[in-house]
């Protein structure tokens with residue numbers, strides 16, 4: 354099943370937005386993976402540092418500096434997992450063009466998906482199952498004069514189909 358940018362899962366996520374929770378299973382097909390660390394190319398200020406994208410608080414967010422230069426948000430799962438989806442809750446300062454990249458060592462990166470029509474809100478993106486410890490959201494082009502800003506992000510691996 355192809356569920357790239359799936360409306361069904363996105364609706365599930367939006368529905369639970371106000372209660373700070375995510376739909377952690379999608380008919381048993383997806384299981385979220387804990388993200389234990391983060392880094393970013395830049396932060397707008399201390400209030401908007403990278404950890405704000407993984408703190409389970411939908412009101413806090415990471416925001417890059419306001420520049421045309423590409424910016425990235427790096428996520429560390431602590432060990433290798435085989436993952437195949439990411440859910441991103443974008444702030445209005447969204448990336449129109451961005452890449453989902455994975456890495457086993459944090460140095461060598463592989464593009465697993467590219468979005469060319471990114472928009473405000475929650476984006477759910479699936480890609481071929483890939484073994485990785487690190488995931489990077491590599492932002493190439495902005496939709497606003499501001500930088501790039503993400504409220505929350507989740508990574509998923511395949512679960513058991515019931």
Ligand SMILES: [Ca+2]
Pocket residue numbers: 405406407408409410411412413414415504505
């Ligand atoms: Ca947050």
